[in-house]
Amino acid sequence: MILFSPALAGCFLLALAASYVWVCLASPLRKVPGPRLSLFTSWVLKWHEFRAHRTQYIHRLHLRYGPAVRIAPNEVAFASAEGVKEIYGSGGSGYDKTEFYNLFQVYGRRTMFSTLNKQDHAKRKRVLADRYANTNVLRSASLDGIKERSKRFVDRCSKSLGGSIDLFICKGYSGFPTTNDLRSLHDYAFDCVSHHLFHPYGSDSLRNEEDEKIMRQVAFDDSLQNRLLSYYNPGLHAVVKNILALFSKPRETPLADNLVLSATSKSDPLEFTLLSRMQDKNYDLEQLDMAAECTDHMAAGIDTTGDALCFLMWEISQPRSVHVQKRLQEEIRSADPATPFDKLPYLDAVVMEGLRCFPAIPMSLPRYVPAGGRTIDGYYVPGGTIVSAQAYSTHRVDQRVFPEPERFNPDRWLQDAGDLDRKRLFFAFASGGRGCIGKHLALAEMKTLLIDVYSRYSTQPEESMTDGDMEMSDQLISSQPRGQKCWMKLVSLEGTS
Numbered sequence: 001m002i003l004f005s006p007a008l009a010g011c012f013l014l015a016l017a018a019s020y021v022w023v024c025l026a027s028p029l030r031k032v033p034g035p036r037l038s039l040f041t042s043w044v045l046k047w048h049e050f051r052a053h054r055t056q057y058i059h060r061l062h063l064r065y066g067p068a069v070r071i072a073p074n075e076v077a078f079a080s081a082e083g084v085k086e087i088y089g090s091g092g093s094g095y096d097k098t099e100f101y102n103l104f105q106v107y108g109r110r111t112m113f114s115t116l117n118k119q120d121h122a123k124r125k126r127v128l129a130d131r132y133a134n135t136n137v138l139r140s141a142s143l144d145g146i147k148e149r150s151k152r153f154v155d156r157c158s159k160s161l162g163g164s165i166d167l168f169i170c171k172g173y174s175g176f177p178t179t180n181d182l183r184s185l186h187d188y189a190f191d192c193v194s195h196h197l198f199h200p201y202g203s204d205s206l207r208n209e210e211d212e213k214i215m216r217q218v219a220f221d222d223s224l225q226n227r228l229l230s231y232y233n234p235g236l237h238a239v240v241k242n243i244l245a246l247f248s249k250p251r252e253t254p255l256a257d258n259l260v261l262s263a264t265s266k267s268d269p270l271e272f273t274l275l276s277r278m279q280d281k282n283y284d285l286e287q288l289d290m291a292a293e294c295t296d297h298m299a300a301g302i303d304t305t306g307d308a309l310c311f312l313m314w315e316i317s318q319p320r321s322v323h324v325q326k327r328l329q330e331e332i333r334s335a336d337p338a339t340p341f342d343k344l345p346y347l348d349a350v351v352m353e354g355l356r357c358f359p360a361i362p363m364s365l366p367r368y369v370p371a372g373g374r375t376i377d378g379y380y381v382p383g384g385t386i387v388s389a390q391a392y393s394t395h396r397v398d399q400r401v402f403p404e405p406e407r408f409n410p411d412r413w414l415q416d417a418g419d420l421d422r423k424r425l426f427f428a429f430a431s432g433g434r435g436c437i438g439k440h441l442a443l444a445e446m447k448t449l450l451i452d453v454y455s456r457y458s459t460q461p462e463e464s465m466t467d468g469d470m471e472m473s474d475q476l477i478s479s480q481p482r483g484q485k486c487w488m489k490l491v492s493l494e495g496t497s
Contacts, residue, residue, distance in 0.1 A: 024073055032379050034061065034070030042072035046232065050225055055362045055474040059393045067397055068377050075386040077364060079393040081424040082377040084431050087367050087387050090374075093118045093433030095367035098386055103227050104477075106292035112437070113296055121434060127283045128293070131196075131274045134440040138340075142272045143444065145195040150449045152206040153188040154456065157490055164462040168310050168486040169216075183212060185313075185449075186306035190215040192445045193301030193438075194259075197294045198275040201263035210255075217253040218295075219302045256295065264290045297438065303478035304360035305442050309449060310486050311479075312354030314470050315408050317459040317488060324350065324410060325458060329493065332455045341447035349410035351446055355428035357408050359391035362472065362479050365430055391427040392472075401425050456496045462487035 024030070024040050037044055048057040058077050061069045067080035078087065088094035097116045104114040112124040136142060157165060167185050187205040194202030205211035230237040264287050269275040274297065277283075278290045316325045331346045341347065369376075371383040381387060396405035401421045402412070413422070429436035436442070453459070469483030 027073065028373075028380050028382055029070050029073070029076060029385065032068055032070040032076055032381075033065035034076075038070050038072055040073060042075065045072050045075070046228075049228055052474045054364070055390055055392050055472070055479075058364065058390060059396070062393045062397050068379055072386075074384070075366075075388075076376075076379070076381060077393075078377055078387065078389050079397040080377050081394075081398075081421065083387075084389050084394060084425070084427060086374065086376050087389060088365070088430060088432035088434065091118070093121065094431075095370060095387070097434075098366045098368055100231060100366050103231055104296065106295045107288050109289050109292040111293050111296040113300070118433075124293075125433075125437070127278060127280075127285070128274060128437060131272070131277045132437045132439075132441060136272055137196075137440045137444050139272050141199075141270055142196060143448075145199060146192050146444055146448050147452075149188055149191045149195065149206060150445075150452045152191075153183065153185075153449060154452045156183050156206060157453070157457070160490055161492065164487045164489050166485050166487050167313060168306075168481055169484060184306065185309045186219045186302050187212055187215055188449060189305035189309075189445060190218070190298070190302045192305070193298055193441070194263075196273060196301075196441055197297060198263040198266070198269045198273050201266050201269065201275075203259065211259075214255040214259055215302060218256045218299045219306065253295075256298070257291075260291045260295050260298070261287075264294060300477075301438060301442070303480070304438075305445050307478050307480050308355060308358060308360040308442075309446055310481065311358035311470070311472075312351070312446075312450075313453070313459055313488065314461065314481075314486055315354065315357065316350065317461050321408055324408070325454065328450070329454050329458070332451050333493075341444070341451060344447075344451075345414065346410065347447055347450060349413035351443065351450070352413045352426070353408055353410040356395045356402070356426065357406075358472070358479070359395065359428040360478055361428070361430075361436075362390060362392035362474065363477060364388035364390045389427060391430075394425050394427040398425060453490075455493075457490040457492060460489045460491065462489055 021040070027039070030039055035044070045054070045057070048054050058069070058071060061071060062077070062079045067078060068083065069077050071077050078084065086094075096118060097114075099116070101114045101116060104111070106114075110116075110120070112121060112128060115121040115124060130136060169184055169186070183206045190205050190211075191203050203211040203214060205215045226237075226241065229240075263269075264275060266275075267279065269279070275290060275294065278285050278293065315321055316328065327346055328350055331344055335344060366386050366388045369381050369383050369385045369387055373380060373382045373385075375381070376387065395402060398421075399405055401418060402425070429439040429442075465485070465487050466483075469481055469485060471482040472479045473482040473484075
């Protein structure tokens, strides 16, 4: 029959292809710079995503094409202050999130992070924001808990003197018999965030091996390919998920689930905790909603703070940064012990530069352009287009704001000239009304630990470590050292015991 003739089928497919090409060529996005192939297909981008190279791939495109670059037929990446302000700050909270954030639902519930539209986000943020305000983080009940856990971590580090310690995933220290008696920066971050979430029902992974197992379930997620495939092609994922699990297992967190579900069932957490706030009857939250929110914050708080500290301590331990470490030690040791961490300008500069060079969340944060389209950084972008910025690039592309962007240089944050421009492009905690709610908690944890470490020790890289070990491995959310290790040596400073 003529209806099923190969010639007719071929003509039909040719017409479909021609129609698709015409639509792509007629797209307003053709005016946005980018690889020619990106006007027709997203497969190149997806290939780099599945290989955990998305951040570096997009950054290379920015370096080649500029601060606005087309990365797929319906997706544009920006690395300019104008782009960041429009996408994440217009109307207070910027554009709505894409379905990509469906991957981060917990227990089948949407958390503040995984809400898609601004209205739902604003409603949940009204519940949570008070407990992450700087005034609450600096309350003695909250801050004393961070200080206590920092001292526990430093006490653990003292066991490595004469050998080396892996600050990333601590399994022991070289030069001595292997032991599980040490803990990593991620244990410290875990204990701090769980303290803030539901003290006194949080974790003690720095001293308790069972709690340390919980931390490892929540951190170090290796389910990148599984989660991306379920996002891009749920049907195909359903068919191949069992095979894919042989290479990239879906995350399973039974111990962490037990911890959170047990903690959120308690009715008397301390007043400064997030759980105390959520249990207020005015907010009418079910326990599973509270548990989902706590699990989400716990996972985010472990990887981000742990990874950021790991990269930062590695950098200031390098011979090229020995002057930074010495200056930091001088400021810390010369200050009155009662000096608040936010009154140490060089410490602040070191942390800011660490987060600029090694943002804990370097990934793109995708949003939908609202109906009717918008002009972003000089380019008209139709409604429904996916747009994003990534911290790794916003911190590097504009060299008028960040000269010598690959050089670790805390001094840049001590200069008055250009301060506003630097802050506008600083994207480590995202931007706008949907920026990182845990910013003040993370900074308190980082600065407290750096004070405790560098008031007593200097740090040096272990000889077996290579630059390749500490290259950024681009995970779905956070970054981590590609070698999944960070072996360091600690040396006591004069006048300390």
